[in-house]
Amino acid sequence: MLFYLLRRLLQTVPLLLVISALIFTLLYLMPGDPLVRMLQDIPRLRPEDYERLRRIYGFDDPVYVQYWKWLWQLLQLNPGYSREYGQPVFDIIRPALINTLVLTLSAVVIGKFVAILLGIFSAVRQYSIGDYLLTGATFIAYSVPAFWLGLMLMIVFSVKLGWLPTSGLVNAELAPGSWEATVDWLKHLILPVTVLAVSEIIQVQRFMRSSLLEVLRQDYLTTARAKGLSERVVIGRHALKNALIPVVTIIAVTMPRVVGGSAVVETVFAYPGMGRLLFTSIMGNDFVVAMTVVMIIAVTVVFLNLLADILYGWLDPRIRYQS
Amino acid sequence: MERQDQQIGYWRVVWRRFKQHRIAYVGFFFFVLLLFLVVAGPHMVPYQLDQVSLSERMDAPSLTHWLGTDELGRDTWTRIMHGGRVSLAVGLTVGVSTVIFGGLVGILSGYVGGVLDNALMRLVDMIYTIPRIVLLLVLSKLAGPGLLNIIIILVALEWTNAARLARSAALSFREQEFVLAARCLGASRWRVMLRHLLPNSLAPLIVAATLDAGAAIRAETTLSFLGLGIQPPTPSWGNLLTHAATNIFIAPLQVFLPGLFIFFALMSFNLLGDALRDALDPRLATARR
Numbered sequence: 001m002l003f004y005l006l007r008r009l010l011q012t013v014p015l016l017l018v019i020s021a022l023i024f025t026l027l028y029l030m031p032g033d034p035l036v037r038m039l040q041d042i043p044r045l046r047p048e049d050y051e052r053l054r055r056i057y058g059f060d061d062p063v064y065v066q067y068w069k070w071l072w073q074l075l076q077l078n079p080g081y082s083r084e085y086g087q088p089v090f091d092i093i094r095p096a097l098i099n100t101l102v103l104t105l106s107a108v109v110i111g112k113f114v115a116i117l118l119g120i121f122s123a124v125r126q127y128s129i130g131d132y133l134l135t136g137a138t139f140i141a142y143s144v145p146a147f148w149l150g151l152m153l154m155i156v157f158s159v160k161l162g163w164l165p166t167s168g169l170v171n172a173e174l175a176p177g178s179w180e181a182t183v184d185w186l187k188h189l190i191l192p193v194t195v196l197a198v199s200e201i202i203q204v205q206r207f208m209r210s211s212l213l214e215v216l217r218q219d220y221l222t223t224a225r226a227k228g229l230s231e232r233v234v235i236g237r238h239a240l241k242n243a244l245i246p247v248v249t250i251i252a253v254t255m256p257r258v259v260g261g262s263a264v265v266e267t268v269f270a271y272p273g274m275g276r277l278l279f280t281s282i283m284g285n286d287f288v289v290a291m292t293v294v295m296i297i298a299v300t301v302v303f304l305n306l307l308a309d310i311l312y313g314w315l316d317p318r319i320r321y322q323s
Numbered sequence: 324m325e326r327q328d329q330q331i332g333y334w335r336v337v338w339r340r341f342k343q344h345r346i347a348y349v350g351f352f353f354f355v356l357l358l359f360l361v362v363a364g365p366h367m368v369p370y371q372l373d374q375v376s377l378s379e380r381m382d383a384p385s386l387t388h389w390l391g392t393d394e395l396g397r398d399t400w401t402r403i404m405h406g407g408r409v410s411l412a413v414g415l416t417v418g419v420s421t422v423i424f425g426g427l428v429g430i431l432s433g434y435v436g437g438v439l440d441n442a443l444m445r446l447v448d449m450i451y452t453i454p455r456i457v458l459l460l461v462l463s464k465l466a467g468p469g470l471l472n473i474i475i476i477l478v479a480l481e482w483t484n485a486a487r488l489a490r491s492a493a494l495s496f497r498e499q500e501f502v503l504a505a506r507c508l509g510a511s512r513w514r515v516m517l518r519h520l521l522p523n524s525l526a527p528l529i530v531a532a533t534l535d536a537g538a539a540i541r542a543e544t545t546l547s548f549l550g551l552g553i554q555p556p557t558p559s560w561g562n563l564l565t566h567a568a569t570n571i572f573i574a575p576l577q578v579f580l581p582g583l584f585i586f587f588a589l590m591s592f593n594l595l596g597d598a599l600r601d602a603l604d605p606r607l608a609t610a611r612r
Contacts, residue, residue, distance in 0.1 A: 026462070147564070259456065283550075
């Protein structure tokens with residue numbers, strides 16, 4: 001097991017290197033001269049200065065040299081400065097990362113919890129009206145694009161009812177840290193978290209239902225009932241324990257998808273997180289910001305995938321790692 | 324009757340099962356309706372795609388403008404139907420192309436095996452591991468807007484699924500007697516792959532094509548909504564939403580309508596995919612009940 005873990009961890013290194021090199025090359029190929037913006041700010045610069053600056057900053061180097069320099073700096077945790085804002089990359093990324101973690105973690109926790117509850121309900125009341133309604137609702141919700149769902153919720157709760165703000169996260173007019181500011185912050189979170197949580201529910205509810213149904217058919221539950229245990233104990237203690245195993249792996253497998261989902265949701269609600277930063281930095285040619293955001297996302301996704309594989313074997317001893 | 328049943332071909336059986344599937348009808352109905360609307364829709368009303376009418380800006384639906392007008396007074400019905408042509412064309416083209424490309428790569432990989440198989444499957448793993456949204460954003464920014472570009476990008480990212488399916492089918496058929504027989508009769512590698520392995524792997528590939536088409540519409544509309552896919556003046560269901568969203572407080576209906584058509588399209592492809600899977604592989608159908 002330990003050997004397997006080490007091997008898998010080592011395998012992520014070349015994978016991340018290839019991903020970073022690929023994205024670096026693609027971003028490098030994008031049109032747009034990084035020095036143009038600088039030149040606009042300083043009109044006194046002559047063409048010779050321009051050439052000299054290109055050499056100093058290493059823009060004349062071949063792409064692999066530039067990549068190597070970038071990687072070396074990143075490994076020293078010094079990814080550089082944003083072209084757009086002139087600030088250190090980490091100063092720009094830190095607040096965005098915190099905002100995204102708040103958004104995705106609350107959406108994942110709420111979404112998976114609701115999904116498991118709904119799945120249990122559907123399985124226990126199989127073929128009831130509630131089960132049919134839920135199955136139909138998840139199928140319909142599966143076909144609703146996330147950005148449209150976001151806009152629809154905006155129409156209902158912001159435009160028609162006026163209860164919630166349409167976009168952003170922080171109201172600058174309120175004193176930070178005050179009670180009003182916190183409530184306002186929570187109000188900004190409701191719609192993005194809901195949209196993201198809905199897609200989480202869709203992914204898990206069906207699995208929870210079928211997994212519990214499969215367990216409910218087994219003999220040991222008849223034994224439990226024959227002992228005179230109440231239905232609540234039979235389901236809650238005996239059935240759930242086994243039914244949750246495949247669900248936990250599904251949760252782990254679908255975790256990386258929340259990254260992509262949050263990028264779309266953040267753009268719809270102008271939520272200042274990593275997804276929006278990824279979008280704006282790629283659109284605005286903010287090279288090092290884009291590369292750092294990409295690497296953070298890639299590392300997260302690669303490790304979530306690894307976690308899913310490990311959980312899979314840990315929860316289900318029938319799966320062996322030797323091969 | 325029994326004896327006749329045993330003699331009819333596989334595809335006849337599939338068709339029969341498909342016809343008995345109630346969900347299939349719903350999906351098929353929506354699909355045909357959407358196709359009909361986007362083809363015939365623009366001809367039902369007397370407006371051009373970019374016919375501006377500043378006196379009728381953001382009108383509510385009426386008898387003259389069935390679905391109202393946008394911020395420049397252009398007829399929303401006309402624009403949505405034209406946008407549907409683009410979005411559906413992207414979806415269908417990508418769905419078919421991913422399966423043709425991915426299917427051929429997968430069969431080649433599974434049948435030839437060895438170094439080629441290893442290299443191709445590592446490539447598939449790579450594409451699968453890199454966060455999709457990153458590649459979509461970077462590639463579409465790099466390639467620039469345009470119908471053909473977006474189709475190529477989506478095919479480049481989505482062929483992996485079909486490749487895996489075709490590879491596993493090819494692997495399972497490779498050692499079977501009918502393939503051995505064909506090889507003994509002197510069939511070339513290509514003949515074995517195209518005449519024997521491909522037809523036998525069609526079932527999962529057809530389902531994949533349907534679901535890929537839906538996924539492609541979802542990806543295209545999302546990208547176009549973000550401003551990266553199809554660019555105005557070419558309308559797409561995605562970029563129609565972008566413009567409507569800026570006026571969400573004045574004309575929320577204009578935001579609702581293009582998305583409703585995206586929803587119908589995605590639902591029809593998902594329903595069709597489900598029904599086709601049940602019809603093509605009845606073992607799966609019973610297992611899911």
